[in-house]
Amino acid sequence: MELRINRRALIGLGIAGALTASSFVLLRAETGTASSHREAPMIAGDPRNDNTDVYAFVSPDKTGTVTLMANFIPFEEPNGGPNFYQFDVNSRYNIKIDSNGDAVPDVVYQWTFRNEDGRGNGTFLYNNGPITSLNDKNLLFRQRYKLTRSTAHGTRTLVANGVVAPSNTGPASMPDYGALRAQSIKTLPGGGKVFAGQSDEAFFADLRVFDLLYGGNLSEVGQDTLKGYNVHSLALQVPKDEIALKGDAKRNPVVGVWSTVDKWSPKGYVQVSRLGQPLVNEVVVPAGLKDAFNALSPHQDAGVPAVVKRVTNPEVPKLLAAIYGLKAPKTPRADLVEIFLIGIAKANGPIKADLNSQSLNKDAGKLRPSEMLRLNMAIAPAATPNRLGVLAGDLQGFPNGRRLGDDVIDIALQAMAGAAQTGKLVDALASGDKVDGNDRPFGTKFPYIPLPGNTSVNAS
Numbered sequence: 001m002e003l004r005i006n007r008r009a010l011i012g013l014g015i016a017g018a019l020t021a022s023s024f025v026l027l028r029a030e031t032g033t034a035s036s037h038r039e040a041p042m043i044a045g046d047p048r049n050d051n052t053d054v055y056a057f058v059s060p061d062k063t064g065t066v067t068l069m070a071n072f073i074p075f076e077e078p079n080g081g082p083n084f085y086q087f088d089v090n091s092r093y094n095i096k097i098d099s100n101g102d103a104v105p106d107v108v109y110q111w112t113f114r115n116e117d118g119r120g121n122g123t124f125l126y127n128n129g130p131i132t133s134l135n136d137k138n139l140l141f142r143q144r145y146k147l148t149r150s151t152a153h154g155t156r157t158l159v160a161n162g163v164v165a166p167s168n169t170g171p172a173s174m175p176d177y178g179a180l181r182a183q184s185i186k187t188l189p190g191g192g193k194v195f196a197g198q199s200d201e202a203f204f205a206d207l208r209v210f211d212l213l214y215g216g217n218l219s220e221v222g223q224d225t226l227k228g229y230n231v232h233s234l235a236l237q238v239p240k241d242e243i244a245l246k247g248d249a250k251r252n253p254v255v256g257v258w259s260t261v262d263k264w265s266p267k268g269y270v271q272v273s274r275l276g277q278p279l280v281n282e283v284v285v286p287a288g289l290k291d292a293f294n295a296l297s298p299h300q301d302a303g304v305p306a307v308v309k310r311v312t313n314p315e316v317p318k319l320l321a322a323i324y325g326l327k328a329p330k331t332p333r334a335d336l337v338e339i340f341l342i343g344i345a346k347a348n349g350p351i352k353a354d355l356n357s358q359s360l361n362k363d364a365g366k367l368r369p370s371e372m373l374r375l376n377m378a379i380a381p382a383a384t385p386n387r388l389g390v391l392a393g394d395l396q397g398f399p400n401g402r403r404l405g406d407d408v409i410d411i412a413l414q415a416m417a418g419a420a421q422t423g424k425l426v427d428a429l430a431s432g433d434k435v436d437g438n439d440r441p442f443g444t445k446f447p448y449i450p451l452p453g454n455t456s457v458n459a460s
Contacts, residue, residue: 101358165197375401
């Protein structure tokens with residue numbers, strides 16, 4: 001059965017029952033893997049293709065544009081040489097946008113990479129002297145990339161020979177890393193920008209959440225597990241109309257965003273990583289489905305009852321009930337269907353707000369439930385952003401897109417405990433993991449994510 005949803009008469013609680021006739025066959029992926037900080041068995045062994053986080057937000061300093069970002073390679077130790085970090089030259093990295101709500105990408109930005117390796121048999125060094133520019137002869141290894149934009153009208157090359165900002169090998173080698181990043185940012189046709197290179201790990205959280213939800217008594221909190229690590233970032237800043245339905249962001253401001261990686265195999269390119277909203281594959285999808293889930297395209301999600309059931313009848317509230325005695329909200333969870341699968345709108349379910357469902361687009365047609373990060377580009381950036389986003393009344397924050405400073409761990413736990421449907425924070429979880437922000441400040445200009453560090457994680 002293929003479920004379709006009319007833009008003005010969206011299905012709420014009935015979604016789970018309607019999907020149960022769908023086939024489980026879609027989850028039998030031969031080579032699929034998953035993404036986001038090692039949460040799936042197969043991708044844990046392939047960090048270059050491990051998509052850690054996806055961000056989508058209206059650019060705070062250039063509000064006619066949106067910034068889209070996908071990060072890769074979790075837990076990059078800054079001093080991890082002599083073979084430092086790099087994108088996979090055998091893969092295609094994608095940021096995909098669904099503008100009409102059918103869960104099929106309407107715009108695809110794709111990066112492919114190639115190496116320039118001048119070391120040969122002469123040296124083991126990444127660089128043999130200080131690096132003052134991306135073309136410095138002392139930089140013995142660099143990556144270059146090609147960026148394309150694909151739509152139904154064809155594929156266009158936006159950048160033919162971009163240079164990746166290198167791994168930060170230290171202050172002696174790269175005394176002004178900020179200058180190297182600035183040189184790596186390219187201007188795109190139409191006024192956009194693109195960046196590819198190493199960055200600080202912007203995700204902040206106490207990942208002892210996996211030790212029986214913070215030790216079983218909230219005693220294991222306050223430690224930013226990601227502090228000091230780096231990642232590799234792909235970032236775009238593009239005019240809103242370039243990704244909006246019919247090229248009109250005023251009539252059709254809501255888009256869906258996700259990232260994938262296609263890796264070359266004997267069978268051709270195979271999708272090995274997919275990420276939209278944070279934490280879905282970590283805490284919603286069970287272990288046995290994780291590898292297969294991220295081999296799927298979002299338009300397949302609604303046809304897999306095993307996945308949908310994990311949204312309508314999730315595990316985390318049961319754990320909160322068992323460990324902390326919190327009463328789990330009644331199931332099926334129509335509020336989580338809104339957040340994860342169809343977007344938030346008054347007609348969609350119990351969350352009484354018109355926020356980020358593609359049904360809000362004036363030219364929307366039939367919509368298909370699917371997991372992706374949904375952003376309403378019409379909502380202006382907050383003058384003083386709140387880390388709890390929509391739950392704290394800051395409508396430009398997660399789950400309406402995702403900004404670098406959104407505290408997605410605390411937001412997700414509150415939502416799982418029912419805060420989105422009651423409109424009130426759950427007092428017992430009010431302090432969250434007590435990691436309320438990144439250890440390094442975010443920038444005020446594109447790409448906003450901090451520069452990569454060069455101090456060992458265990459230096460303290």
